[in-house]
Amino acid sequence: MAQILVVDDSATVRNEVSGFLSNQGFDVATAEDGKDGLDKLKADSGIKLVISDVNMPNMDGLTMVEKIRGEMGNSAVNIIMLTTESDPRMKERGKAAGVKGWIVKPFNGDAVVGGIKKLVG
Template sequence: MAKILVVDDSPTVRDEVAGFLRKHGMDVDTAVDGRDGLAKVRANAGVKLVISDVNMPNMDGLTMAEKIRGELGNKSVNIVMLTTESSQAMKDRGKAAGVKGWIVKPFRGEAVLDAFRKLAA
């Protein structure tokens, strides 16, 4: 299966999401913030889905999404935000950056498993 990158500065959330996806047979890597996530997408053309928090140190998730689309010119990777942010302004910025989905924490894996499988295909 295609590679999924989980980007979150919280080790607890990162491990929960990555562990759930691995348990369901998916190939998952993790990153600790947007800068780390951007570097991993740059280094691995096999990443098909990025699941990212918004609020992180060094580089936030929306800036990372904008850079994936702009600097890397990568339009094929699917990006989903998994965040506590629910403001319409943030969602609009995400949509402008090409974010495919917006999930407000807490993470409920079973509810999004099929969607993640499709986005990672």
Template sequence: MSAILVVDDSATVRDDVASFLRQQNLTVITANDGRDGLQQLQRNTHIKLVICDVNMPHMDGLTMAEKSRSELQSKVPIIMLTTESCPKMKERGKAAGVKGWIVKPFNGPGIIGAIQKLVTA
């Protein structure tokens, strides 16, 4: 069973994204910060995609992406969902293997095709 991991410190955003994905018949796991997200990636080998915020307490999304690659050797695609549009942050994300950068607010219908493609790849 494939799953999508949604990582955001905002319960509202996390729940909105997870709810939309579940309405598309996708399995969703949630985490409330990068540290929790990294633990979920380590525990759940059936995660096929991560949708992650950048700015979070305890561990930000870019650090989580970097650690998922370096410490867990994870190849799971990561998409950032954030209010950040700084080119330096995007470069850091790209270096960490981030596959996409979506500026909030979340537009599920606009990106569901890309999400489904990544999950089934």
């Protein structure tokens, strides 16, 4: 069972983020887009944190968050967006959907690992 699910359509970003988190001692799963992320979250009840990109094919990250909170009724999992998207309207949509944090790429693991540890528990 994974503790953290990293959702990004870029294999480079998925590998960078999941590799850093694995080196910090976390059990990490990855998904290629929001649809894949939703499926993996449904299959693994041990996931405590989702780190997701916003702009992805098949299903974007914010739609995935809205489905996690709405269709799945899952308000327990923490969600952070990791994205190049800085539009205030997108951030507001994320906040309304229950996103806990918004990290602008590039990923700086050392700067956020303390917060990630708090969210995973």
